[in-house]
Amino acid sequence: MNSIYTARRSKLMENKQGPCLVCIFSGSAPMKSLDAAYPFYVDRNFYYLTGIERENMVLLLRKNHLGEVSEMLFIEPYDEVLAKWVGGRMRAGEATEISGIATIREIADFNSVLNSIIDSTRGLGKLQVYLDMWRHREDQADTPAHTLAAHLQKRYPNVAIEDIFGDMAAMRLIKSEDELALMRKAQQTTCNAILAMLQHAAPEMNERELEGAFDFSLMKQGVRDHAFGTIVAGGGRATTLHYENNDQVVHDGELVLIDLGSAEGNYAADISRTFPINGKFTDRQKEIYNTVLEAQNIVMKNAKPGITTGALNQMVIDYYESRLDDLGLRKDGKTVRDYYYHGVSHSLGLDTHDISTGRNILLQPGMVITVEPGMYIEEEGIGVRIENDIVITADGNEDLSFMIPRTVEDIEKAMAK
Ligand code: GLY
Ligand code: MN
Ligand code: MN
Numbered sequence: 161m162n163s164i165y166t167a168r169r170s171k172l173m174e175n176k177q178g179p180c181l182v183c184i185f186s187g188s189a190p191m192k193s194l195d196a197a198y199p200f201y202v203d204r205n206f207y208y209l210t211g212i213e214r215e216n217m218v219l220l221l222r223k224n225h226l227g228e229v230s231e232m233l234f235i236e237p238y239d240e241v242l243a244k245w246v247g248g249r250m251r252a253g254e255a256t257e258i259s260g261i262a263t264i265r266e267i268a269d270f271n272s273v274l275n276s277i278i279d280s281t282r283g284l285g286k287l288q289v290y291l292d293m294w295r296h297r298e299d300q301a302d303t304p305a306h307t308l309a310a311h312l313q314k315r316y317p318n319v320a321i322e323d324i325f326g327d328m329a330a331m332r333l334i335k336s337e338d339e340l341a342l343m344r345k346a347q348q349t350t351c352n353a354i355l356a357m358l359q360h361a362a363p364e365m366n367e368r369e370l371e372g373a374f375d376f377s378l379m380k381q382g383v384r385d386h387a388f389g390t391i392v393a394g395g396g397r398a399t400t401l402h403y404e405n406n407d408q409v410v411h412d413g414e415l416v417l418i419d420l421g422s423a424e425g426n427y428a429a430d431i432s433r434t435f436p437i438n439g440k441f442t443d444r445q446k447e448i449y450n451t452v453l454e455a456q457n458i459v460m461k462n463a464k465p466g467i468t469t470g471a472l473n474q475m476v477i478d479y480y481e482s483r484l485d486d487l488g489l490r491k492d493g494k495t496v497r498d499y500y501y502h503g504v505s506h507s508l509g510l511d512t513h514d515i516s517t518g519r520n521i522l523l524q525p526g527m528v529i530t531v532e533p534g535m536y537i538e539e540e541g542i543g544v545r546i547e548n549d550i551v552i553t554a555d556g557n558e559d560l561s562f563m564i565p566r567t568v569e570d571i572e573k574a575m576a577k
Contacts, residue, residue, distance in 0.1 A: 164338060165211045166260035169221060169231060172209065172327055178223035179281045180288040182324060183274075184209060185304040186217040204510040205292055205328045207426060210259040214250050218270055219261075222277060225284045233261040234270045278316050287316075290324040329515045333507060334526035339427060340551060343508075343528060344560060346387070346429035347549065349422045351564045353377035354433060358565070358574045363412035363438050367392040370416065371406050378422055387428030388512045391419035394437065398543025399536040401502060410437045415445055417543050421512070428512045430530050431561055432547030439575040441568050445542065447487065448535055449568060452544045455479050455533035459504055463523060463531065463550060463557045469505040470520035476504050476533045489537065499536055505529040508549055527552045528560070 172182065186207075189200040202213040210219055210233065218234040233256075236249045243249075252264040265273060281287045289312055291305040302310075309321045335343065356377035357370055371392045378384070393403040394410030398417035410416055414437050421429035434449065436442070441449060455476045463472060477496050484490045489499060507514035507521060508528045521529070532547035548561035565574045 182221040182290040184219045188215040234267045293323040342425040342427040346424040350429040367406040385423040387421040387423045396541035432545040434544045473504040
């Protein structure tokens, strides 16, 4: 496995001019209460470059002024006592085996090693230090990268902080065959679990039981990882895009919108389906459903290299615009945006809303994106979203979610079984 990670690190360093450093933290689980921590979620860039999923590690890549690249991985020491309680930390040999990085150092030495490297570059001009400076929200707490950036800027006048985000996005946006194999696997386990849920569904069932049917099937398949918090929204609750309470009863005659996915090797599936709790769509539900389905078909027909996700989204809006009168929805001054208030695609990968440079993505072969038009009619208690995941090919795209029932007929058939 380690040749994959070695190749990714080489590629990242290939275009860099020395002297420079790249420094990526694996992260750590925040504390929840007293001695309990939240589950650990490894930094996706660290994982992409090392294949290791452990807390409190730092990857340090260096290109010196002669253009020579070296790699170091800083890890916590192996702890025999901890091993008896929760399993040991990773041994140096194992870290090398997974990542392909030969030089493993103790995390306690990180600052002094960094200091001596920076010291050794004095007089050689600016030393560029690449860190992941991403902040999702302006008020988000500093990450270790932000803290290190501030520290270096204060102490070392020859250091110039650079953001590694763009380099990582360019690489992670294009999926390799190895990555696609994991993504296909996630599609299959998600499909099996959706089928189990559809067959379990019945009127007056709590949303939570539907979620349980999905989770039970995943567990039976040996899968515990979800790409994100499962959404099971009955009736009007489906008009809240990220409803996650999943604790209400779904009544006879109502639709259920599910948005969920398993993860395989941390690669996400992101699937939405909408089905009638009693197994049969009404004429009105069918009318709305087929409009969303047609919008999805239009996007799937047009997604190919050279087109942007913004242009694909406009196709959905234009199609809905042409359907608004027939559906009786052009009323009370409402426009398409009152019934469809999100975008049709985002990049998918190690993160569910995966790394990308800007929201309006210019498609290229190897990119994986979602296709997820929706229509939400609050006054009728109807929310429909249909979401498939596709990979862009040389001249079009391939539907990774092809096996998951999608048409009215296929869904009714799956539920009748
Ligand atoms: N599950 C979140 C999304 O579809 O974007
Ligand atoms: Mn989704
Ligand atoms: Mn999505």
